[in-house]
Amino acid sequence: MTTAVRSRGARAHPAVAAHAAPVPALxxxxxxxFLLLDPETGRVVPGADVVRGRVRGSIAARLVPELxxxxxxxxxxxxxxxxxxxxxxxxLRRVAASAAAASGLGLVACGTALSGNVGIPPLSRSPRYHDIAREFRAVIRGQGxxxxxxxxxxxDHEEAVQVSNHTRPWLPVLLALTVNSPIADELDTGYASWRTMLIGRWPSAEPPPFFHSFGHYESLVSGLRASGAIMDRGMVYWLVRISDHVPTLEFRTADVCATVEETVLLAALVRAxxxxxxxxxxxxIAAPQIDQTLLRxxxxRAARDGMDGHGLDLLTGSRVPAWRLVRRLIDRVRPSLAASGxxxxxxxxxxxxxxVGSGAARQRAAYARRGHLPDVARLLIEQTVAAPARRAL
Incomplete structure (x- = not known):
C-alpha cells in the first residue's frame, strides 16, 4: 500500500510509513x-406523520421523526x-420521496427551509422536544x-476521544464540501451554510473541544448538565461526539448533502x-492542539464561503483557497482511502x-435565473433522489 501511494507522488502518512500498520477497517x-415542502411554493409543510404513515415494510422503522x-x-x-x-x-430517499409525493409534497435534502420557517416551528409529538422548547425558549425559533x-x-471511548482530537483541524473542510443551505426565509443569507449559523445558537453546538481523556470528556458533559445547557446526553451537540445509543464516534459537521453521491463522499472522507x-x-503521535477560538x-469561514472562497488552514494559520484545503485533506487521508478502495x-x-458546484452554489444558480423559489424547490426535489452517475438508470 505505501509503495502504491508513493508512486503517485504523495507523501505517505507518517504512521503508515514508520509502522506499516494495517489501516483499520471501520x-x-x-x-x-430531510424537509417536506410544497413543490409549487417551496414552503415547508408539517406532513411528516402522514408521509411516514404511508411507508410499509422493514424500511418504515428507519424513517423516523425529527424535531x-x-x-x-x-x-x-x-x-x-x-x-x-x-x-x-x-x-431510503426514494421510498420517503414516493410517500411524500403521494401526499402532494416534495422531499428535499436541504439544510434550511426555503420558506415557511419563521418563528417557532410545529414540533413533533415527542414530549422531549416540547420540553426542549420550553427550556431553551427563543433558541427554538427558525430551527428545523x-x-x-x-x-x-x-x-473504545478512550481511543475515540483521541481520534476526535486528531480530526479537529479538518472538520471545517468537510463542512465546506457539503454546504447546502444558502437560502432561508425566502432570502439568500449570504452564507453557503446558514444551517451552521442557526445551530450555533444552542449552548453545546460547537466544534468538539480538545479532550485530554475520556474522563475529561465526561466531566465536560457533566458540567453542561449541571449548568442546564443540556437537558440530557442527547443534547451534546458537539460537531463530533461519542454516540449515546450506538458504539460509534459521530461526526455532525455537515449540512444534509444535496445528493447521495455527496453523502457517500462525506462518509468516505470521515471514515478515512x-x-x-x-x-x-x-x-x-500527538494530535495538534488547535485553539477552540480559531477552530470556530x-x-x-467554511459556512460563509463553502467551496467558492477561502478557508482557514488551522495547521499554518493562513487563509487559503478552499480547494487547496481539500487537496491537503486528500493528501492526509490518501493511504486510508487507498486501503479501503x-x-x-x-x-x-x-x-x-x-x-457543477456545491449544493449551495447550485441552489443559488437556480434562484438567480428568475429569482423564483419554486425553481430551487424543483432542483432540490430532483437532486434528492438522483442516482450517482456510476449507477444512473
Missing part, C-alpha cells in the same frame, strides 16, 4: 434529515462498503434545520480521517463538485 452508518413536523430522518444500515451504503441511502451525521464504529487518526493514536473561526469514488465525487 464500519460506517449515516443519518440524513419538527416538516422533517423526516433516515437511518442507514451499518456498512463497510461505499457502494452498498450509497444503494441503501438512495433506497437538516444535517447529515456519519457514525464510525468505535467502541478516522482511520488515519486511529493509526496516529496507536503510533503515539474556521467553521464560520474508496480513492476512485472520492476523486470522482470531488471532480463532480468542481464541475
Amino acid at each position: 464500519t460506517m452508518g449515516v443519518e440524513e434529515e 419538527t413536523r416538516f422533517q423526516v430522518e433516515s437511518n442507514s444500515e451499518v456498512h463497510t462498503d461505499l457502494d452498498r451504503l450509497g444503494d441503501d441511502l438512495l433506497e 434545520v437538516c444535517g447529515c451525521h456519519v457514525h464510525i464504529g468505535m467502541d 480521517l478516522a482511520a488515519t487518526a486511529v493509526l496516529d493514536v496507536r503510533a503515539g 473561526a474556521a467553521f464560520w 474508496d480513492l476512485r469514488t472520492v476523486t470522482a465525487a470531488l471532480d463532480s463538485i468542481r464541475r
Whole structure:
C-alpha cells in the first residue's frame, strides 16, 4: 500500500510509513434529515406523520421523526462498503420521496427551509422536544434545520476521544464540501451554510473541544448538565461526539448533502480521517492542539464561503483557497482511502463538485435565473433522489 501511494507522488502518512500498520477497517452508518415542502411554493409543510404513515415494510422503522413536523430522518444500515451504503441511502430517499409525493409534497435534502420557517416551528409529538422548547425558549425559533451525521464504529471511548482530537483541524473542510443551505426565509443569507449559523445558537453546538481523556470528556458533559445547557446526553451537540445509543464516534459537521453521491463522499472522507487518526493514536503521535477560538473561526469561514472562497488552514494559520484545503485533506487521508478502495469514488465525487458546484452554489444558480423559489424547490426535489452517475438508470 505505501509503495502504491508513493508512486503517485504523495507523501505517505507518517504512521503508515514508520509502522506499516494495517489501516483499520471501520464500519460506517449515516443519518440524513430531510424537509417536506410544497413543490409549487417551496414552503415547508408539517406532513411528516402522514408521509411516514404511508411507508410499509422493514424500511418504515428507519424513517423516523425529527424535531419538527416538516422533517423526516433516515437511518442507514451499518456498512463497510461505499457502494452498498450509497444503494441503501438512495433506497431510503426514494421510498420517503414516493410517500411524500403521494401526499402532494416534495422531499428535499436541504439544510434550511426555503420558506415557511419563521418563528417557532410545529414540533413533533415527542414530549422531549416540547420540553426542549420550553427550556431553551427563543433558541427554538427558525430551527428545523437538516444535517447529515456519519457514525464510525468505535467502541473504545478512550481511543475515540483521541481520534476526535486528531480530526479537529479538518472538520471545517468537510463542512465546506457539503454546504447546502444558502437560502432561508425566502432570502439568500449570504452564507453557503446558514444551517451552521442557526445551530450555533444552542449552548453545546460547537466544534468538539480538545479532550485530554475520556474522563475529561465526561466531566465536560457533566458540567453542561449541571449548568442546564443540556437537558440530557442527547443534547451534546458537539460537531463530533461519542454516540449515546450506538458504539460509534459521530461526526455532525455537515449540512444534509444535496445528493447521495455527496453523502457517500462525506462518509468516505470521515471514515478515512478516522482511520488515519486511529493509526496516529496507536503510533503515539500527538494530535495538534488547535485553539477552540480559531477552530470556530474556521467553521464560520467554511459556512460563509463553502467551496467558492477561502478557508482557514488551522495547521499554518493562513487563509487559503478552499480547494487547496481539500487537496491537503486528500493528501492526509490518501493511504486510508487507498486501503479501503474508496480513492476512485472520492476523486470522482470531488471532480463532480468542481464541475457543477456545491449544493449551495447550485441552489443559488437556480434562484438567480428568475429569482423564483419554486425553481430551487424543483432542483432540490430532483437532486434528492438522483442516482450517482456510476449507477444512473
